[in-house]
Amino acid sequence: DQQVKQNSPSLSVQEGRISILNCDYTNSMFDYFLWYKKYPAEGPTFLISISSIKDKNEDGRFTVFLNKSAKHLSLHIVPSQPGDSAVYFCAGGDGTSGSRLTFGEGTQLTVNP
Protein backbone atom coordinates (compact mmCIF):
# COMPACT_ATOMS: atom_id res chain seq x y z
CA ASP A 1 0.00 0.00 0.00
CA GLN A 2 1.77 3.07 -1.29
CA GLN A 3 0.43 5.77 1.01
CA VAL A 4 2.49 8.53 -0.58
CA LYS A 5 2.88 8.67 -4.33
CA GLN A 6 4.93 10.86 -6.59
CA ASN A 7 3.67 9.95 -10.02
CA SER A 8 6.31 11.79 -11.98
CA PRO A 9 9.67 10.04 -11.77
CA SER A 10 11.37 12.93 -13.51
CA LEU A 11 10.91 16.58 -14.39
CA SER A 12 13.04 18.84 -16.55
CA VAL A 13 12.80 22.64 -16.52
CA GLN A 14 14.78 25.60 -17.77
CA GLU A 15 16.78 27.72 -15.40
CA GLY A 16 14.73 30.65 -14.14
CA ARG A 17 11.40 28.95 -14.73
CA ILE A 18 9.12 27.41 -12.13
CA SER A 19 9.46 23.77 -11.06
CA ILE A 20 6.33 22.12 -9.73
CA LEU A 21 6.67 18.75 -8.04
CA ASN A 22 3.54 16.89 -7.09
CA CYS A 23 2.67 14.40 -4.40
CA ASP A 24 -0.52 12.53 -3.56
CA TYR A 25 -1.34 10.67 -0.38
CA THR A 26 -4.02 8.32 0.83
CA ASN A 27 -3.54 8.28 4.60
CA SER A 28 -5.98 10.72 6.19
CA MET A 29 -4.08 10.44 9.47
CA PHE A 30 -1.07 12.35 8.16
CA ASP A 31 -0.91 15.62 10.03
CA TYR A 32 2.26 17.01 8.59
CA PHE A 33 4.20 16.75 5.37
CA LEU A 34 7.80 17.36 4.47
CA TRP A 35 9.85 17.76 1.33
CA TYR A 36 13.42 16.53 1.13
CA LYS A 37 16.12 16.96 -1.46
CA LYS A 38 18.59 14.18 -2.10
CA TYR A 39 21.78 13.93 -4.10
CA PRO A 40 23.17 10.54 -5.16
CA ALA A 41 24.93 8.59 -2.40
CA GLU A 42 23.89 11.15 0.20
CA GLY A 43 21.21 11.33 2.84
CA PRO A 44 18.13 13.49 2.31
CA THR A 45 18.25 17.11 3.41
CA PHE A 46 15.18 18.86 4.70
CA LEU A 47 13.65 21.55 2.52
CA ILE A 48 10.29 22.64 3.80
CA SER A 49 7.33 21.30 5.74
CA ILE A 50 3.67 22.02 6.16
CA SER A 51 1.18 21.20 8.86
CA SER A 52 -2.16 19.77 7.86
CA ILE A 53 -3.88 22.81 9.34
CA LYS A 54 -2.29 25.05 6.72
CA ASP A 55 -2.64 25.18 2.98
CA LYS A 56 0.55 27.02 2.14
CA ASN A 57 4.03 27.48 3.51
CA GLU A 58 6.71 29.56 1.90
CA ASP A 59 10.46 29.69 2.47
CA GLY A 60 12.46 31.71 0.00
CA ARG A 61 12.24 30.13 -3.44
CA PHE A 62 10.33 27.15 -2.08
CA THR A 63 6.58 27.05 -1.49
CA VAL A 64 4.56 24.03 -0.52
CA PHE A 65 0.82 23.91 -1.14
CA LEU A 66 -1.51 21.45 0.54
CA ASN A 67 -4.99 20.55 -0.70
CA LYS A 68 -6.42 18.31 1.98
CA SER A 69 -9.69 17.61 0.20
CA ALA A 70 -7.75 16.29 -2.79
CA LYS A 71 -5.04 14.72 -0.61
CA HIS A 72 -2.49 16.45 -2.76
CA LEU A 73 0.52 18.59 -2.11
CA SER A 74 2.96 20.31 -4.38
CA LEU A 75 6.34 21.94 -4.10
CA HIS A 76 7.00 25.04 -6.18
CA ILE A 77 10.54 26.21 -6.80
CA VAL A 78 10.87 29.59 -8.41
CA PRO A 79 13.12 30.60 -9.96
CA SER A 80 14.69 27.21 -10.58
CA GLN A 81 18.46 27.00 -10.54
CA PRO A 82 20.82 24.31 -11.89
CA GLY A 83 21.87 23.57 -8.31
CA ASP A 84 18.32 22.50 -7.59
CA SER A 85 18.86 19.41 -9.74
CA ALA A 86 18.35 16.47 -7.39
CA VAL A 87 15.77 13.90 -6.35
CA TYR A 88 12.92 15.37 -4.33
CA PHE A 89 10.97 13.26 -1.88
CA CYS A 90 7.73 14.14 -0.20
CA ALA A 91 6.89 12.47 3.06
CA GLY A 92 3.87 12.27 5.30
CA GLY A 93 3.94 11.97 9.06
CA ASP A 94 1.36 10.87 11.56
CA GLY A 95 1.91 12.11 15.08
CA THR A 96 0.07 9.15 16.51
CA SER A 97 2.44 6.62 14.95
CA GLY A 98 5.58 7.56 16.81
CA SER A 99 6.98 10.14 14.41
CA ARG A 100 7.37 7.68 11.56
CA LEU A 101 7.62 9.14 8.08
CA THR A 102 6.26 7.58 4.91
CA PHE A 103 8.10 8.64 1.79
CA GLY A 104 7.07 8.88 -1.82
CA GLU A 105 9.20 7.37 -4.57
CA GLY A 106 10.89 10.63 -5.42
CA THR A 107 11.03 12.86 -8.50
CA GLN A 108 14.29 13.58 -10.29
CA LEU A 109 14.39 17.29 -11.07
CA THR A 110 16.80 18.50 -13.71
CA VAL A 111 17.22 22.23 -14.17
CA ASN A 112 18.90 23.03 -17.46
CA PRO A 113 21.08 26.14 -17.78
Place this chain on the structure above:
Amino acid sequence: GAVVSQHPSRVICKSGTSVKIECRSLDFQATTMFWYRQFPKQSLMLMATSNEGSKATYEQGVEKDKFLINHASLTLSTLTVTSAHPEDSSFYICSALKDGYTFGSGTRLTVV
Protein backbone atom coordinates in the same frame (compact mmCIF):
# COMPACT_ATOMS: atom_id res chain seq x y z
CA GLY B 1 21.95 22.71 13.35
CA ALA B 2 21.63 19.09 14.36
CA VAL B 3 24.12 16.74 12.70
CA VAL B 4 23.84 12.99 12.27
CA SER B 5 26.98 11.16 11.29
CA GLN B 6 26.72 7.78 9.59
CA HIS B 7 29.61 5.39 8.94
CA PRO B 8 30.80 3.82 6.80
CA SER B 9 29.61 5.64 3.71
CA ARG B 10 30.38 2.66 1.54
CA VAL B 11 31.11 -0.98 2.30
CA ILE B 12 31.62 -4.07 0.22
CA CYS B 13 31.40 -7.43 1.94
CA LYS B 14 31.35 -11.08 1.05
CA SER B 15 28.17 -13.05 1.14
CA GLY B 16 27.65 -14.67 4.52
CA THR B 17 29.51 -12.06 6.54
CA SER B 18 28.05 -9.41 8.83
CA VAL B 19 28.30 -5.66 8.46
CA LYS B 20 27.79 -2.99 11.11
CA ILE B 21 26.61 0.52 10.28
CA GLU B 22 26.86 3.29 12.86
CA CYS B 23 24.66 6.31 13.27
CA ARG B 24 25.71 9.04 15.70
CA SER B 25 24.01 12.24 16.76
CA LEU B 26 26.92 14.63 17.09
CA ASP B 27 25.54 17.56 19.00
CA PHE B 28 22.35 16.32 20.54
CA GLN B 29 20.88 13.34 22.31
CA ALA B 30 18.54 11.14 20.36
CA THR B 31 16.31 8.76 22.24
CA THR B 32 14.83 7.66 18.95
CA MET B 33 16.54 7.00 15.66
CA PHE B 34 15.10 5.59 12.46
CA TRP B 35 16.65 3.24 9.93
CA TYR B 36 15.64 3.38 6.29
CA ARG B 37 16.53 1.41 3.23
CA GLN B 38 16.40 2.68 -0.32
CA PHE B 39 16.52 0.59 -3.47
CA PRO B 40 17.48 2.30 -6.74
CA LYS B 41 14.80 4.69 -7.97
CA GLN B 42 12.53 3.75 -5.11
CA SER B 43 11.25 5.32 -1.96
CA LEU B 44 12.98 5.34 1.39
CA MET B 45 11.40 2.48 3.27
CA LEU B 46 11.37 2.60 7.05
CA MET B 47 12.91 -0.57 8.42
CA ALA B 48 12.81 0.03 12.14
CA THR B 49 12.62 2.57 14.91
CA SER B 50 15.53 2.40 17.30
CA ASN B 51 14.81 3.28 20.92
CA GLU B 52 17.56 4.01 23.41
CA GLY B 53 17.69 1.43 26.13
CA SER B 54 14.96 -0.77 24.72
CA LYS B 55 14.24 -3.04 21.82
CA ALA B 56 13.82 -1.64 18.36
CA THR B 57 10.43 -1.61 16.71
CA TYR B 58 10.56 -3.28 13.32
CA GLU B 59 8.28 -2.61 10.39
CA GLN B 60 6.24 -5.43 8.96
CA GLY B 61 8.30 -7.69 6.75
CA VAL B 62 11.68 -6.70 8.20
CA GLU B 63 13.54 -9.60 9.78
CA LYS B 64 14.71 -8.51 13.21
CA ASP B 65 17.18 -11.38 13.46
CA LYS B 66 18.80 -10.35 10.21
CA PHE B 67 18.87 -6.61 10.82
CA LEU B 68 20.08 -6.23 14.38
CA ILE B 69 19.64 -2.80 15.91
CA ASN B 70 21.36 -1.64 19.06
CA HIS B 71 20.75 1.76 20.62
CA ALA B 72 22.94 1.54 23.68
CA SER B 73 23.49 5.26 24.22
CA LEU B 74 21.72 8.50 23.53
CA THR B 75 24.08 9.34 20.71
CA LEU B 76 24.66 6.02 18.96
CA SER B 77 22.51 3.52 17.14
CA THR B 78 23.95 0.64 15.14
CA LEU B 79 22.45 -1.53 12.42
CA THR B 80 24.12 -4.89 11.83
CA VAL B 81 23.24 -6.79 8.69
CA THR B 82 23.91 -10.40 9.63
CA SER B 83 24.79 -13.15 7.15
CA ALA B 84 24.53 -10.66 4.33
CA HIS B 85 23.40 -11.79 0.90
CA PRO B 86 23.49 -9.99 -2.46
CA GLU B 87 19.82 -9.07 -2.12
CA ASP B 88 20.73 -7.05 0.98
CA SER B 89 22.74 -4.72 -1.23
CA SER B 90 21.10 -1.34 -0.84
CA PHE B 91 21.46 2.19 0.47
CA TYR B 92 20.83 2.39 4.21
CA ILE B 93 20.06 5.70 5.89
CA CYS B 94 19.52 6.62 9.51
CA SER B 95 17.77 9.64 10.91
CA ALA B 96 17.17 11.20 14.28
CA LEU B 97 14.49 13.56 15.47
CA LYS B 98 15.69 16.91 16.80
CA ASP B 99 13.68 19.99 15.89
CA GLY B 100 12.80 18.04 12.78
CA TYR B 101 14.26 14.99 11.15
CA THR B 102 17.97 14.97 10.45
CA PHE B 103 19.36 12.30 8.19
CA GLY B 104 22.76 10.71 8.05
CA SER B 105 24.65 10.65 4.78
CA GLY B 106 23.77 7.04 4.12
CA THR B 107 25.71 3.80 3.65
CA ARG B 108 26.00 2.03 0.32
CA LEU B 109 26.21 -1.70 1.06
CA THR B 110 27.29 -4.06 -1.68
CA VAL B 111 27.31 -7.77 -0.95
CA VAL B 112 29.32 -9.84 -3.40
